Amino acid sequence: MASAQVDVPGNPTSTGTALLETATAAIQGFHPINKIHQHLCAFHFYGDDMTRQVEAHHFCSHQNEEMRQCLIYDGEELGAKLIGVEYLISEALFLALPDEEKPLWHSHEYEVKSGLLFMPRVPAAVQRKEMEQVSKTYGKTYHFWQVDRGDHLPLGLPQLMMAFTQDGQLRQDLATDVEKRYGVSFEEEREMRKHMTGPDQGIHPLANGAGKGQRLELREVDISLVA
Amino acid sequence: MTRQVEAHHYCSHQNQDVRQCLIYDSEGPEARLIGVEYMVAEPLFLALPDDEKPLWHSHEYEVKSGMLFMPGLPGLVEHKDLEQVCKTYGKTYHFWQVDRGDELPFGIPQLMMAFTRDGQLREELAKDIEGRYGVSFEKEREKREYMKGPENGIHPLANGAGKGQMLELREVDLPPVSSLPRAFI
Numbered sequence: 001m002a003s004a005q006v007d008v009p010g011n012p013t014s015t016g017t018a019l020l021e022t023a024t025a026a027i028q029g030f031h032p033i034n035k036i037h038q039h040l041c042a043f044h045f046y047g048d049d050m051t052r053q054v055e056a057h058h059f060c061s062h063q064n065e066e067m068r069q070c071l072i073y074d075g076e077e078l079g080a081k082l083i084g085v086e087y088l089i090s091e092a093l094f095l096a097l098p099d100e101e102k103p104l105w106h107s108h109e110y111e112v113k114s115g116l117l118f119m120p121r122v123p124a125a126v127q128r129k130e131m132e133q134v135s136k137t138y139g140k141t142y143h144f145w146q147v148d149r150g151d152h153l154p155l156g157l158p159q160l161m162m163a164f165t166q167d168g169q170l171r172q173d174l175a176t177d178v179e180k181r182y183g184v185s186f187e188e189e190r191e192m193r194k195h196m197t198g199p200d201q202g203i204h205p206l207a208n209g210a211g212k213g214q215r216l217e218l219r220e221v222d223i224s225l226v227a
Numbered sequence: 228m229t230r231q232v233e234a235h236h237y238c239s240h241q242n243q244d245v246r247q248c249l250i251y252d253s254e255g256p257e258a259r260l261i262g263v264e265y266m267v268a269e270p271l272f273l274a275l276p277d278d279e280k281p282l283w284h285s286h287e288y289e290v291k292s293g294m295l296f297m298p299g300l301p302g303l304v305e306h307k308d309l310e311q312v313c314k315t316y317g318k319t320y321h322f323w324q325v326d327r328g329d330e331l332p333f334g335i336p337q338l339m340m341a342f343t344r345d346g347q348l349r350e351e352l353a354k355d356i357e358g359r360y361g362v363s364f365e366k367e368r369e370k371r372e373y374m375k376g377p378e379n380g381i382h383p384l385a386n387g388a389g390k391g392q393m394l395e396l397r398e399v400d401l402p403p404v405s406s407l408p409r410a411f412i
Contacts, residue, residue, distance in 0.1 A: 020304065031255050033237050033249070087322075158320050216335060
């Protein structure tokens with residue numbers, strides 16, 4: 001994968017653990033997980049530093065027609081690391097958000113129309129309908145594991161992530177690497193997706209960090225104990 | 228600490244010592260993804276930088292008190308794993324504050340902590356779970372008395388180093404990509 005190959009420290013999974021997982025898989029229910037039905041590949045950058053860019057594999061489930069919740073991994077193999085989450089909402093839901101909430105969300109129009117956001121191995125004709133919809137949505141993404149800087153564990157604070165909004169932002173090497181591995185051509189997809197439109201009301205000016213960088217910081221406070 | 232939430236974790240092992248978990252507010256298909264938790268074995272926690280340690284919490288109390296459990300699993304099977312969890316440290320963020328009625332994940336992530344002694348967890352939350360899952364925390368507490376926490380004791384820097392930890396959002400300048408010198412690997 002394009003991100004640094006980080007090894008997670010620790011001992012290999014023991015037989016005991018493997019056996020336990022066989023038991024739990026058989027006995028327990030996994031409804032929320034079983035709803036995940038879609039894999040999207042895209043790129044994010046850190047909300048306070050556009051030069052730091054990451055390939056992001058989203059595994060999504062629909063809460064309803066207007067809202068999806070996605071898990072983000074750094075790859076699609078068994079050992080992929082959970083690096084973040086993303087929520088996708090329809091334009092209508094976005095417009096109803098309080099104004100101070102809007103900057104935390106990013107638009108998807110450019111990602112979709114440029115071809116950068118795609119569903120691996122799904123025939124282009126099949127995924128087009130889906131992409132038409134995603135093009136009009138807004139997303140909110142946090143990452144917790146900064147694999148791009150070689151972290152072996154999820155260190156530090158959550159990072160608010162943003163999506164690209166125009167040509168010239170995404171690093172060429174990251175794009176080419178994905179094109180090669182998935183046998184796709186962003187150029188060709190761009191041609192095919194020319195007809196797609198973004199949000200009906202246009203991209204809201206407060207979205208995408210309201211044009212500024214956004215960074216999370218930690219503050220120590222007095223903890224109010226349970227009365 | 229007055230805001231407390233029921234958290235359903237769905238976990239996978241990266242290896243024997245590291246787990247990554249998705250947290251939902253219930254176990255049904257309509258469950259909302261409200262957070263994530265990473266769990267690491269004690270040696271890995273001890274190796275973390277000192278400024279990282281406060282973001283992690285210990286699990287000893289949660290396990291020994293009975294309030295952390297695996298729904299549907301026979302006690303003996305469950306205990307084998309809990310003996311291990313008892314010695315781990317976890318790092319948890321929630322993004323969807325369902326306890327205050329948010330319809331969507333508003334705001335910024337919240338660093339979450341786990342309980343570390345009696346008297347912290349709200350009684351009605353505990354009773355509700357016991358009722359729904361047919362478990363008794365009291366009985367479990369007795370059965371789990373033999374379990375031990377981290378070999379080196381709970382590290383003083385864990386659990387927020389005893390302080391509250393709050394995340395805040397700050398606006399910064401975002402230079403466009405082209406304005407920075409780039410090194411190609």
